[in-house]
Amino acid sequence: MSKERNFLRWQHQHAIADLNYSLQCFGDHLSEELAYPPEVDGFEAVYLYLCERHNWTIDLCRSMDKNDIRLALSQEMRNWKLPPESLVGSFAQNDS
Numbered sequence: 001m002s003k004e005r006n007f008l009r010w011q012h013q014h015a016i017a018d019l020n021y022s023l024q025c026f027g028d029h030l031s032e033e034l035a036y037p038p039e040v041d042g043f044e045a046v047y048l049y050l051c052e053r054h055n056w057t058i059d060l061c062r063s064m065d066k067n068d069i070r071l072a073l074s075q076e077m078r079n080w081k082l083p084p085e086s087l088v089g090s091f092a093q094n095d096s
Helices: 003-033 042-054 058-063 066-072 090-095
Strands: none
Touching: 003 042, 003 066, 042 058, 042 066
């Protein structure tokens, strides 16, 4: 396996992780905006929101691919940005 190919794989996996982190932070935002109980945050808040919005089951939401969840939330996420306290890792590096 070439070093270049491994580097591309590494970049791809980090990009996926960044997208998932952003989605999880959006769940925190939903939890605050919709006054969910404190223990419902991150992905759990995303799943609950999708259930309420689309009448989908929790099991269906949990089984969905994260790309599909981002698509289902694209309108809600349109103008949303990571809050400053969430800018860590690669997000903090890109912010400078």
